[in-house]
Amino acid sequence: MTYTLALxxxxxxxxxxxxxxxxxxxxRPLQHTTRQAANNTADSDTLKTWWHSSGxxxxxxxxxxxxxxxxxxxxxxxxxxxDTLTWYDSFVYETIPRSGKGKLCRPDESTICGDEDxxxxxxxxxxxxxxxxxxxxxxxxxxxxERPGGSPIAAQEDVIIRPTNLDPAVTVENGVAxxxxxxxxxxxxxxxxxxxxxxxxxxxxxxxxxxxNTDEQSHYVQNVNSSGMYYEETYTDEMPVIGREPLNxxxxxxxxxxxxDMIPSVGxxxxxxxxxxxxxxxxxxxxxxVYFGPGVYYFTGSAHGVLSESVNWVFLAPGxxxxxxxxxxxxxxxxxxxxxxxxxxxxxxxxxNTADNYSNSKxxxxxxxxxxxxxxxxxxxxxxxGLTTSAQPFNSMDFYGDTDDFSxxxxxxxxxxxxxxxxxxLEMYPGSTIRDVFYHIGDDGIKVYYPDVNVQRxxxxxxxNAPIVQLGWYPRQVSNVVVDxxxxxxxxxxxxxxYAPRALIGSSSSYLDTTVKNTADTSKTLSNFIVSxxxxxxxxxxxxxxxxxxxxxxxxxxxxxxEEFVPxxxxxxxxxxxxxxxxxKVSLGANSAGGIGMxxxxxxxxxxxxxxxxxxxxxxSLGGLNFDQDYDGKWTLA
Numbered sequence: 001m002t003y004t005l006a007l008x009x010x011x012x013x014x015x016x017x018x019x020x021x022x023x024x025x026x027x028r029p030l031q032h033t034t035r036q037a038a039n040n041t042a043d044s045d046t047l048k049t050w051w052h053s054s055g056x057x058x059x060x061x062x063x064x065x066x067x068x069x070x071x072x073x074x075x076x077x078x079x080x081x082x083d084t085l086t087w088y089d090s091f092v093y094e095t096i097p098r099s100g101k102g103k104l105c106r107p108d109e110s111t112i113c114g115d116e117d118x119x120x121x122x123x124x125x126x127x128x129x130x131x132x133x134x135x136x137x138x139x140x141x142x143x144x145x146e147r148p149g150g151s152p153i154a155a156q157e158d159v160i161i162r163p164t165n166l167d168p169a170v171t172v173e174n175g176v177a178x179x180x181x182x183x184x185x186x187x188x189x190x191x192x193x194x195x196x197x198x199x200x201x202x203x204x205x206x207x208x209x210x211x212x213n214t215d216e217q218s219h220y221v222q223n224v225n226s227s228g229m230y231y232e233e234t235y236t237d238e239m240p241v242i243g244r245e246p247l248n249x250x251x252x253x254x255x256x257x258x259x260x261d262m263i264p265s266v267g268x269x270x271x272x273x274x275x276x277x278x279x280x281x282x283x284x285x286x287x288x289x290v291y292f293g294p295g296v297y298y299f300t301g302s303a304h305g306v307l308s309e310s311v312n313w314v315f316l317a318p319g320x321x322x323x324x325x326x327x328x329x330x331x332x333x334x335x336x337x338x339x340x341x342x343x344x345x346x347x348x349x350x351x352x353n354t355a356d357n358y359s360n361s362k363x364x365x366x367x368x369x370x371x372x373x374x375x376x377x378x379x380x381x382x383x384x385x386g387l388t389t390s391a392q393p394f395n396s397m398d399f400y401g402d403t404d405d406f407s408x409x410x411x412x413x414x415x416x417x418x419x420x421x422x423x424x425x426l427e428m429y430p431g432s433t434i435r436d437v438f439y440h441i442g443d444d445g446i447k448v449y450y451p452d453v454n455v456q457r458x459x460x461x462x463x464x465n466a467p468i469v470q471l472g473w474y475p476r477q478v479s480n481v482v483v484d485x486x487x488x489x490x491x492x493x494x495x496x497x498x499y500a501p502r503a504l505i506g507s508s509s510s511y512l513d514t515t516v517k518n519t520a521d522t523s524k525t526l527s528n529f530i531v532s533x534x535x536x537x538x539x540x541x542x543x544x545x546x547x548x549x550x551x552x553x554x555x556x557x558x559x560x561x562x563e564e565f566v567p568x569x570x571x572x573x574x575x576x577x578x579x580x581x582x583x584x585k586v587s588l589g590a591n592s593a594g595g596i597g598m599x600x601x602x603x604x605x606x607x608x609x610x611x612x613x614x615x616x617x618x619x620x621s622l623g624g625l626n627f628d629q630d631y632d633g634k635w636t637l638a
Contacts, residue, residue, distance in 0.1 A: 042088035047080045048136040048257070049090040050319035054296060057149075059129060061100040062346070065298045066277065068321050069094045069346075071131040073149040073248050081140040092250070093321075094131040095391045095417030097124040099346035106359045107301030107349055113360050118350040119421025119442050119464050121494075122220045125228025126201065130417050130440065132251040134340055134388065136258075136318065137183060143252055145177040145194055153177050153196065160195040162489040163459065164537060168192075181254050188412040188436035189255040191459050193489055195246045203243035203492050204235060205568070218495035240567045243492025243539055249461075251438065255340060255386060255412050262338040262385050264289045264315050272311075279324065283308050292341060294319030301347040302358045304368060316341025316387060323347050328373040331401070335373060335382040343370055348393040350420050362422070367394040376401035382408040391417040395424040395443075404450075407431040414438045421465045428453045444470035448481050448529075455483040462491040467506025467545070469531060474511060475521035475549040479528045488536040496569040501545030503573065505531055505557070509547045517547070520578035520586045525551040527591070534560045541566055542573040542624060543603065549578055553592040558601040565605065565624065572619045574626045575635075589634040598635040600625075612637045 039051045055070030056063040063069045071092035079087050097120045098104075105113040135141075147153060152175025159170050159177050169180040177194065184190055207218045221232045221239050232239065264271050272287035276295030283306045290311055297320070299305060304325040307314070313336040314326050320341030325348075328335055348368055352358040355366040370392050373382065376399050389396055396415060399406060406429050415425070415438065423442040426434060428450055435456040439445055445468040446455055462468055468491075469483055486504075493502040499514035501507070510519035529552075540562045546552075565571035575598075577585045589597025603610045603623065610616055610623035617623035617637055627635060 040087075040089050042078065042080075042086075042135075045257070046082060046138040047078060047088065047141065048318060049078055049088045050135075050294060051089055051091045052296065052319070052321065055091065058100065059094075059096055059127065063100075065300075065323070066296050068296055069096070069099075071149070071250075072129070073147055074131055074133075074250050075146045075148050076133040076252070077144040077146075078135050078137075079142045079144070080137070081142065087144060090133045090135045091319075092131050092133045093342065093390070094129055095344075095346065095419075096129050097419040098350070099391050101349065104349045104360065106357065107347070107352070113350075116350070116360055117421070118360075119423075120419050121229050122222040123419055125225040125231075126222050126247065128201070128245075128247055128249075128419075130249040130251070130419075132253060132388070132414070132416055134253040134255065134318075134414075136255050136340065137181070137189070138257055139183050141181050141183075141254065143179045143181055143254075145179065145250065146175070147196075151198070158197045160197065162193040162195060162537060163487040163535065165487070165535065166190070166192055179252075181252070183256070185256040187457055189253070191251070191253050191414065191436070191438040193246070193461070194250045194252060199246050199248055200244055201247040202241045203245065203494075204239040205242045205494050206230070206232070206239045220494050241539070242494065242566050242568060242570075243490065245461075245490050245492065251414075251416065253388070253414055253438070258338065258340075258386055262336075264291055264313060266291055266293070279305065279322075282306065282311070286310050289313040289315060292316045292320040292322055292339075295321070297322045297324070298347060299324035301349065301352070304354070312336060313338075315339045316343065325368050325370045326372070327369075328399075329375060331375045331377045331380060334380060337371065337382070337384045338386055340386045340388075342388045342390055344390040345370055345393045346391040346417075350393050351422060352393045362394075365400075367422075369395050369398045371397040373399035374401065376403065376406045378402045378405040380406050382406075384408065384410045384413060386412050388414040388416060390415075391419075392423050393420060394422050395427075397426045399427070399429070403429050405430065408434075410434045410437065412436050416440050418442045418463070428455070434458070441468075446470065446483055446486075448478060448483070449474075449476055451478050452480045453482075455486075457485045458483075458487070460486060460488045460491075462488060464493060466500050466508065467503045467541075469505040470508065471505070471526060472507030472509065472547060472549055475519075475524045476526070477524045477550070478526050481529045483531045485533045486531075486535070488534070488540065490538060491536065491540055493541055493566070493568075493570050499547065501542070501547070501574070502570040503542040503545040504534060504536060504540070504560075504562075505544040505546075506542075507546040507548060509578075510549060517576070517578045518581055518583070520549045520580050522551065522580050522584050522586055524549075525553055525591070526555065527553040529555040530558075532556070532558045536560075536562045539564055539566045541570045543600075544573045544575065546575045547578060548576060548586045548588075548628075551587045551590060552597050553589060555598040556601070557599070557603070560600075560603045562605045565622075572624045572626050574619075575628055575631065577628045577630060585630060588628075588631040595634055596636055597631070600635070600637045603637065610637065 056067035316339035499509035619626035
């Protein structure tokens with residue numbers, strides 16, 4: 001491969017005010033170059049990789065319409081253990097904060113929305129990026145990671161694979177990392193982060209009024225870009241570390257080959273095959289399937305894929321890169337989205353409002369969702385498998401219509417580059433299942449607003465706003481919920497916020513009025529909840545913080561490991577019962593066996609087991625639990 005690059009970031013060891021050695025990163029200058037490659041890809045029944053000849057290295061500005069942003073730092077190759085003679089190239093995609101557009105109010109204009117908080121502050125100024133590579137495999141493989149845009153990888157101990165309990169075999173030879181990836185079809189493959197000790201950025205917090213625990217004045221600081229936001233020449237003890245992440249993230253998504261019912265026939269008379277380049281007219285086709293083959297497609301920042309009523313299936317083939325979003329209007333059969341292509345929101349401004357010329361104007365209903373459906377009917381279902389969503393400008397998905405009897409089945413979904421806030425996870429409709437998913441999210445993650453939902457094997461990278469498992473915003477009647485096997489590999493919040501808890505499990509105050517505590521509905525109950533097998537690596541927020549808008553019964557939290565808490569109020573698990581308008585408080589355990597409404601079992605922080613008997617559970621102890629006193633005796637911890 002041949003690489004043409006401008007100067008890249010340098011990792012420098014400096015001494016801070018406390019005398020400790022830290023890693024400092026100089027910001028990257030503007031880059032706009034094209035990487036040329038031999039493009040040696042695999043296409044067999046045991047390994048499939050792909051490439052984009054229009055890869056553009058550009059860490060500062062939008063890429064050309066027909067180009068795909070390519071990692072400025074990493075290259076990835078894959079070798080099947082059944083064929084140990086050949087390494088095959090796997091394209092490494094990249095996304096950057098705001099996709100390099102700046103804080104624009106409207107697409108294709110230069111007006112800056114200076115007062116609009118989009119959740120991004122120092123990330124662009126410090127040069128944060130997120131890269132990923134995806135391939136299909138039918139047997140064990142070895143993944144080779146190189147840094148042609150940076151320094152060689154020095155030693156095995158310099159490589160960190162997250163989640164750390166994955167613990168694959170890693171070796172370092174001649175400056176490259178070799179990672180063994182076993183074939184695991186039962187879990188839809190493997191999703192993991194490859195990190196390097198010399199690339200870790202420490203996010204620090206400062207409150208301009210002297211305390212790091214309120215939202216209005218609290219913010220990140222940085223010491224590498226004097227012309228950037230919140231520059232501090234020297235860090236002090238009043239700027240605690242509240243998160244650690246790779247400055248240049250790299251994710252690997254290894255997926256098994258899809259089932260036949262996830263691949264449409266290209267030549268079928270019911271299939272419309274889109275052509276690379278500008279896409280228009282999908283609202284007028286009479287086919288049931290829209291097929292995007294390998295190539296680059298775009299809608300521009302002021303349009304998206306509004307599908308005709310005949311379309312019920314969108315397929316993005318491996319190597320398809322679609323800059324846009326999709327909206328179904330079909331309601332006579334089930335809906336589907338599949339393939340291993342990428343749907344990128346990079347051309348849209350934050351909160352792109354489709355009713356206001358795609359401008360930055362928040363509307364819960366009209367701001368663009370990457371996947372949307374209108375007029376869904378009773379019993380309809382949406383299936384999604386394999387796809388990646390990148391750089392979304394707002395919520396990832398919403399459907400409208402008879403959603404009380406609408407469900408989805410999602411597997412092997414990846415959400416990357418969610419630097420904005422308001423970048424929620426998928427909406428969990430009644431009876432929905434989601435499994436084997438990677439979430440990079442800047443807002444509510446697992447939105448448990450409906451009954452009978454099941455979430456299995458979730459890998460989470462969380463930033464800035466709202467809890468990961470969200471139970472609140474409105475009083476709801478919800479039961480029979482399972483969230484099992486959640487690995488949080490990174491989590492950072494720059495502030496404490498009472499109405500929108502920063503926690504692994506949380507319930508926000510009423511969306512109608514977040515300032516009061518009398519918005520509960522005592523006729524509604526959350527019941528039969530199980531949240532189990534949670535791991536939170538690195539610095540973590542609180543385990544559970546609830547503004548209770550409903551009664552709670554039979555809520556089980558079990559098998560929780562938190563590596564370390566953030567040194568702010570964010571580490572306190574506060575459970576507060578709200579009242580209704582008449583002053584009646586919601587109950588905990590009123591209809592539970594023995595009157596115990598919440599059970600927390602096998603909860604550990606670091607190497608310490610948290611229990612009532614050990615006395616290490618309260619807000620002034622390691623466990624950090626702070627339950628409303630009215631609920632004494634109605635919850636347990638063992």
